[in-house]
Amino acid sequence: MVESSRNRSSGLVFAILSALAFGGSGPAARPLLDAGLDPLQVTWLRVAGAALLLLPVALYHHRALRTRPALLLAYGMFPMAGVQAFYFAAISRIPVGVALLIEFLGPVLVLLWTRVVRRIPVSRGAALGVVLAIAGLGCLVEVWAGLRLDAVGLLLALGAAVGQATYFLLSDAARDDVDPLAVISYGALVAAALMSLLARPWTLPWSTLAGAVEFAGRDVPAPVLLVWLALVTTALAYLTGVAAVRRLSPVVAGGVAYLEVVTSIVLAWLLLGEALSPAQIVGAVAVVAGAFLAQTAVPETPAPRSQEPRTAQDAPV
Template identity: 30%
Template sequence: MTTATRPHGDARTLALAALTPIAWGSTYAVTTEFLPPDRPLFTALMRALPVGLVLLAITRTLPRGIWIGRAAVLGALNMGIFFPLLFLAAYRLPGGVAGVLAAIAPMFALGFAAVLLAESPTSRKVLAALIGVFGVGLVVLRGTVELDTVGLLAGLAAAASLGAGTVLAKKWGHPAGVGPLTVTGWQLTAAGLIITPLALFIEGAPPALDARAVGGYLYLGVIGTALAYWLWFRGIARVSATSVSFLGLLSPVTAAVIGWIALGEALTPLQILGLVIALAGTVLGQIPTKSVPTPIMRTAGEPVAAR
């Protein structure tokens, strides 16, 4: 018997996974500046189904057996349910409130990880989540806000959906010989099939699109969805699901910074302080906990498998 220690985190993997919420944060500006207004379900559909079908055509691999159901569940939690609820919250609540609700996803991930992965939430992780939510609140909340019950429930449900999807993606991993890009295609296609009837029933026929809108949807599909989710699931497969979930705090922070740089939106000193606090919560959520060395059985002369 020999002893090996499983690394709790990988800085390079986390750095690449951090590009996902950064890309998600950029979608706010793209949506407001390039896309048709008041079509949240159509936008969610365009983010999911076309990209999912393209990835299926590229990877040429369909889910089989138990993975048909798993792909459907993950696609629903990470996109099919998450996208519509997120847009519903965004339309019924002030943007700041919706941003704070989205930042609660790491707290849901901690709870789901405790149940599904037997990962007991440490006091440091809980503190990091609270710090992150507080920092995001300073960035995005402005003045007196009026709260809508349906919007609040939608925002909380969206955060819970993403938290559950992140943890289940870690628990189930992916089939042998199948990479994160293939699994991403499965989930996006499943999500698109879920959103399509909702979009047609609630919003009707698709709107007319000009070149500006087409460019916006291409950006959302390729950068904000395909590349972003591939990096997200790649990170989940290699490091702690809760560590990856904390990176989601970067999304509202990125949205605020882009609004300041590209859209001319002013940042107050209190908002800048919130940016620093939110980043501190993100970093604190990445600090690995001490792990107990895991014994690995091997036969004489057999090398220790890299883990």
């Protein structure tokens, strides 16, 4: 019981750190976007920067190329490159809030995969927590504002959701036979190579990137924001995310991941002056409550199969 409790506690810490790190990407990317960079270019800089920083790590873990090459390739293609490509394609056709809401259906797809395909019981607490977090996310992004339907855009956003789901499932599939640093470093290399075809880095305004941009009312060197995006919101975010899934489960880690949106919106409010509406405040509370409910569904110790659930919250669905 002590070991299981320790794994759950450390897993929750990693999951929260991952959500906070991912949530810090939006406010840091906004000044670069305002300076004239394309969203795909900023995303490429983020992933390519992480790949460059992690290159020595990838070389150190070169054995992973022989033991799990398919995993490393899939991680770079789907969670790291696929999510970004589908999301940016989606927001070109549908509102950002709608696309974000559909993308964050990823944990729901994980829950369905776990229950239907793998036939593993999922506690009602975890399921309810994910549903509550989705409802809160809808309020956070104010999905009703400017809503218009576009079939292709919705399918593209759903592709981003599938990519997000594979992030949790692949992180869980790696388990302890592949070092998380190997997964992230080679995933970043693969993603940077694939996204180069879309972002066309040779068209980047390098003179802008060498100068300063306005951030939180101050002039900040653009390279500082790029390092933050690459090191914290990409390398550290994915690393702690993989560590969280390994200690918790894809379903529970996915529920806690909704804190990313709360973090992004709150930081935008504090640093960029983007005010929160009453609906967004209610949504933030719902997201936090859903994440908390999902993580409390993790049992302290695995219950025997013949044992009946003690409470309705812990009953499998």
